[in-house]
Amino acid sequence: MWAALAGCCVLVFGAEWPTDGGNRLRTNWQPSETVLNKDNVKGMQLLWKLQLDNQPQEMHALFPPLLIEGVKTSAGVKQIALEAGISDNLYAIDVETGTVLWKKHFEYPTPARRGRPGDPLCPPGQTATPVIGPANSDGSRTVYALSGDGKIHSLNVANGEDVIPPFQFGYPNGKSYALNLYQDTLYTTTSQGCAGTPNQMWAVKIKDPAHKVMTANPKSGGLWGRTGASIDSSGVAWAPTGDGRYEPANKVYGNGLIGAKVENGELTIRDWYIPSNSVWLQKRDLDMQVTPAIFPFNGRELMVTGSKECRVYLLDTKNAGGENHQTPLYRTPLLCNEEVDFQSAGIWGSMASWQDSKGTRWALTPFWGPSHPAFKPPVQYGKVEHGAVVAFKVEEKDGKPVLNPAWMSRDMDQAEPPVIANGVVFAYGNGENTRQAYADKGLADFSPLRIKASTHAVLYALDAETGKELFSSGDQIKSFNHFSGLSVANGRVYIATFDGILYCFGLPGSK
């Protein structure tokens, strides 16, 4: 019976969200969505919300849930949302009922080192969104989670029990970013030197009995792309490097994007791209810090990334930046950040890409702050003051791929990386106060100040071809979120907030 039911569900649903950004390419595209579409999404409602007991740390709270179906639990076959919390919690939630199936709290002695209390950059605890592996030989699924003491926990999704003993994959409180999985190898990135941790890319083979930790260090200020590294078809992991100098002779790759691959037991930097104005980017703290989205295009594999400067770069994964590593396939004009601000403006987080039914390839970026007055996309929806999503068509011009702006969304309060599903773009303004410097205090990036000044997130659904608003959650979400994201599968859209609530939106009756 369970098998039959599971088979039924696969036929009806068939969509998962096993990793941050939806897949190892970090496209934020849910290609298997069939329930929600641009005609019915206006009827979306809050299906349920669940208060979790996760304690926020600094501004971090909950990460985007991972979504998996057909899980054989003791309570039956379930579609499960795995929700990770900063305070070393992992919750398995029955998405049909919005109830917790199991909870795992990672226990360990309080590490000797942590970030400065009040510093939003370095919260203690579990900072990386976990990743779910492919089906094991027995059909079970394993979720890999990196706890705040730097250990990988390999848990059975069905019950939260350890599949293998935990093993070390980083420093305690080292602020790792979303885990990614390519074949047998787990990847993460670290930044901001939290608790003294080096800023670098990390890899470990799950099946290696020694669990040798492999690292690639670009000697920069931090690899803080929201969804960590994205991994191309050849197994090269790409991650932005944050602030820093560019000195290729000394293997210093700040303010750029590195591609590293596991070869001969080591994680080696294979390629890199550094914008030609990297000195300017560093001078004004306009970090390259956006996890790229990787996608196929006309026989090539391309990727898009961006920075706080507010340009989008189009690169070829086989030769990022050309011979001099500084020549992108295409670079957009400034979309925003005329003020040259390092805090509440520019592109933050990650990118998105999808292909429509006509074969058109799209690339999307979020940004914070006002749009640039010189940026005039063909379709826009009023003045953008606080942030928006911009959609480009990836097209060829004179034999070269380019990004042609198609539309810019309505204003959103700090627009975050969008997710695309079945012709609908799901986007949200996080409602977070992102101010780090003040006229009277100077640099005072202090969590209590920002938490107090934050408002609430708003979820939007947009027509993916035009950017037209189809749905808004209005005031239904009561809190903001910081460095989180959306997940979409099987007619449901999930967003978690600072106050520990996971919201599930969908069509009424689909519960």
Add this chain to the structure above:
Amino acid sequence: MKRVYALASVSLASATLLTGQGRPLDWPFFGGDAQRSGWQKSDLRITKENVKDFQLVLKHKLETKSGERSLTPPVVIGNLISYKGFKELAFVQGSSGHIWALDADINRIFWQKQLASKNAGCPGGAMGTPTLTPPTNFAAARPRPTPPGTQSPGIPASPAATPVTASRPSVLGSTSFGSPRPAFAVSKDGRLHVLNTSTGDDLLEPIAFLPQNSRASSLTIADGVLYTTTTDCSGKAGAVWAIDLNGEEKKVSSYTLKGTVPAGLGGIAIGTSGTIYIAGSDGSITALAPKVLTESSKFAGTGKLGSQATPVVFTYKDRDMIVAPTADGRLTLLDPKQMATAAYQTPAIGKIWGGISSWLDTDGTRWIAAPVWGPVSTETKFGIANGPAANGSIVAFKVEEPNGLPVLTSAWISRNLESPEPPVITSGVVFALAAGRKGGHATLYAFDAATGNEMYSTKDAVTQPANLDGVTIANGRVFFTTVDGTLYGFGIHLEI
């Protein structure tokens, strides 16, 4: 596992503080420092090799009154973390009573304000060049972690990244990284304004500081005390002023010059011990105690009023030395411990104008450079000459000890310059501005600091004469202003 972590544990906590071109540099005072050296010690963006590639990188006409000293030269914060982002700001004050903060990278006014004044002050030029609080210290680097699995119970917890904070008055702001740094300026009524560098707002009620109807020279801060000099509107009476910003009282002290007025653009120069040195136009040099400005020693002048340059103080073999001009056109080398007697005097050089500059080259040689208006005296011969210099020049000397005592050895004389201003130096390059006051236009030159050989010139790029108030150098750019109220910046192109 341990091996991997050992390799990986390179802390890069400071990566965000250094640009690819080095740490952002300030130019907080006239002359770049309180010693008035004119030397920007570590501008990595400028080299002898790339100075030929200098170009116009900033030109901004400001709405001020044209004429003599229409604008001060800028003082520069290399990196202000403002509420609108990281900014390199140049602060300029105008004869109109305005002060502007310009984003030096993108040539955009960040803020401007009219300094409130209770009277019109002296007619003519701007008040003294504004000043900034001295540069910040940077937070200590974070300690390296212990590899996972090997933490010892004895390892202390990670520090709270507490910034290095020196004790200093709150009006000067904190020294911690990213803290606000006020700017200081004097309005025409002599009141001191303490300004928020992010907004231009007065942080305090303007403080009564200088007498009304006086002209101030450059403002300078040392050890929480702000100094300047004044002359009255007629230019015949002069004084040195100090305001102690360390306490609530903001006590003002002064020293009145007798029979002379302050010489040169910088007003005073300050020794490493805090001693204030004021040069009179009679060639006298008076040493004053810091803050209280009581006279401690003096090098007597000649009685003839002719000196027109601020002295420079530099460290030579672990002690301060002073070089100042005499009223009859020589350079005097003084040991502050024996002020009454010159340690050395050059033969006659000429009309030394504005200020003296000094730097140390990579070989450890101490150099002195001075602008000369008009021809150089035949009494002084230079080993290297760069063509006729009938209208003016920069002359350079080495501090040497041929007989165990320091002397100034003439080294080179530049090409001809019309009304040169005190030069600024970095990376082995001397930048000299010919103000072009006799119906011409300003021209900025770059000279090889070892030979005076011309390496670059702005030629006819500037169409107006320069204000006679100094040159600024910071972060790959050389700034000056012209009489029509324009701020110019020439330097290495920064791709934006």
